[in-house]
Amino acid sequence: MLIQSVKMALKSILSNKMRSFLTMLGVIIGVFSLVVLVSLVSGASGSITDTISELGTDQVDVYVDGVRGLPISLNELQTDIAGLESVALAAPYTYSPATVTTANESTRSIIEGTTPELAEIQGIKLEHGRFFMNPDVENNTNVVVISHEMAVDIVGRSDCVGEKIKINGRSFTIVGVIEKQSNQMMLLMMGSPYICYVPYTTLVRLMPGMSMSVTGFSLSAQSSLDDVEKEITEYLAKRFPGEEDNYEIYNESEISDQMGKVTGILSILLGGIAGISLLVGGIGIMNIMLVSVTERTREIGIRKAIGARPSVIMLQFLIEAIVLSLMGCLVGIGLSWFAMQVINVIGNVSFGLSLTVVAVAVFFSMAVGIIFGLYPAKKASSMKPIDALRFS
């Protein structure tokens, strides 16, 4: 009986193509906006999350540049702080703008001073050469690791290990080139694709007025960043009593948590707006189904006279509403897929259809079909056969 009802529903929908299409349009637009908006948000939040983890979500950043007590020395960082139970690695971090020149080119760039641990904490990947090593830090060697973009623009090629560049007039040997940054979002957040890493000690000596004491550092965890955060908070409280306002501790995993919450709210908000248009589509279905029931009163009468039970008539119209709504849903999903492909090409991104939202769209369309089909179907099924037969 179900198969027969579906067949009848399809037949009736196809016999009135234009009207059926216009009815479906509400659902098509609703599903389209729902799927595209939510897929875009989840795609964007996905790439933001990637960016954050590339920046190092697996780290705790500490800034102690405001403290008045005895500053933290490089040695203290590398022994006492790195030796904390929950801490895996500790790397100091400082930076300064400088002029970078080669024989032909000259540019301004941020020079970052650190130790080899930072490369591990942040998972920096090299295209050529190596990151500088501990002896380089100990001997404040003039070695530099530059970004791919910088190598191409300043030196002229990426495979330039062994070449010399000048930073603020001092000659540095390039020992490594960082992989090309493919993440658009990352580039946006960094502002400039030009990066130079030099040993911490080298940068301190290069820049007049810069102190050997550590002003900022990054920590990675043995297991939990929350443990690291707790332990470093205790450590600094003991180290700088009464100066809680003068240093800052950032647990980067909180940033991605916050980001997740923000995009979650955004998804629900946009999904809700799209859901309203789906609701409007449902009202369109109800409207047309009511017209259809009135138009087909005589047919309903005939069916009842030859023995269709009320439940069968009910099922027939209900299935017609559901089929209308599901067909609209499928078209909407197809259009969304197409739209996402276009967005991916134009925006040079790779956002997929969110399967969750596709499932939600199918579920909601079905629900819309049932809810808005129920009343017209009930109306059809409760007609008295003689009244329906007399109708002309």
Place this chain on the structure above:
Amino acid sequence: MIRFNEICKTYVMGDEVVHALDHANIHIKQGEFVSIIGPSGSGKSTLMNIMGCLDTASSGEYYLDGLPIEQYSEKDLARIRNKKIGFIFQNFNLITTMTAEENVELPLIYQGVKASERRARVKEALTLVDLYSRKDHTPNQMSGGQQQRVAIARAVAAKPSLFLADEPTGNLDSATGKQIMDIFKALNKQGNTIVLITHDDSVAAQAQRSIRISDGKVSDINIADNEFGRRGGAI
């Protein structure tokens, strides 16, 4: 197989109470061909609606194949109409968006008959009315007589206990009407019970027995001079 015991049907129209059927007593036996005759407004349609389980009586008892009809719900009445009654209407009442074949198949779908058996029974019924070759035509591609034959085929396919025809020839010319009446006679010969409602004496005369209705009152009359009468058919 049909027994009306003191059936009354009253309608309220404004302030006026209309007695469409007034203590009607009717008894029709298995295999009979009975015509019900009366002028328009006499209560024929009400009688037909009640007999066809499309409507229920205000009072009285109606037994169809021994079933006390007034005790059933609409759901059960639909089943009874489906299995026991084959309607043939004056205006054919075919579903215009469906082909002849689909129209004939419809009651079988409601009966839950399997697809293969449905096809066989549809073919048999359409062949009986000599329209199998036009099975893919929709009603508006057919003449009135052909449409009525499809409607008869629809009733035949369902294998009902009772064929209930309401002015089946009313919208047809006399030659086509005769064709339709011949089909009814043939069906009756095969043992089917037929109740034919008409206002036309010459049509009514072709049945074995006529029941006259006027102002909601029923009276049995015999038409001795018809072909069944000559054969000594049941009265």
